[in-house]
Amino acid sequence: MRAWLCFLALACGALNVSTADAQTTLYRCTDGDGNLTIQSAPCPKGTQERTQVVEDLPSAPPAPATARDLPEPEWQLQSTPAPAATPPDMPPAVVPVTPAEPLIPEPGQPIIREKPLEVSSDGIGPGATGRDDFQLLDSGTPQAERDPVTDRPEDQARNPVDEGGTPRVPPPTLYACRTWDNDTYYGELAEPPPRCAPLEVTGLGGVAGIGAGRACEMRDDVCQPVAEDRLCDAWRYRLRDQQAQLVFARTDDPAGTRATIERIEAMLAQSTCARR
8 A cells, every 4th residue: 555655656746847847937027116027036025026837838849741742733734745646548748848049140130020110200301201201210229220321431432422423421510519517419509609507696694595586607518529430420319319309399499490300311311421
């Protein structure tokens, strides 16, 4: 009987020790000024003491959850699609063969277009259907497709006269001019009329741009004669410029611009710049 009592006493003591080890007593101390202090030791004298017993946190981390095998998502595509089965009785597929691109012609050879260029005319110039009438040409026409010109000395030697037997003469002098604002053009006058270069006008307070008035300075264009070997190209450039002014309504005198176009076309047709 005594042996059983001793065993029970030892068991109860071990239980109390394990329970005491699993708990912690906290002391809440409040002084006379109302300051609260929480500590693990009893409060000092002169303070109000309150105790609280809390359970200790486990020292070992919880065991990780076992990973579960999740099924593959239904929307996941296969890395390599399965090849489609071809019926045995179907003929082999025919792969279209792209024709090779046409070879680029040699330098000097004409480029053959599948669709010829369309040219329109408004009847300006001598002859409504002639070669020298005013025409709107494709600006992207390759040089090999354009009509050859007789600017070269050997071409002029082979074509010294026109169809009527009249000897061709060189074109008249043309001048390359530059304005005060660096705009360039070809003109027929060595000393064209001066231009009005606007000046900045300020008001009484020195403020500009308030519409106080307008003023300008008359300034001359600087012109130099074009070299003889470039006269034909310069005259054709002036002709195209006059045609553009008439077509795009950039002239204040359409009748005068039309007369200038006809005069230049007639001059080019009778000069050494005429096309063969």
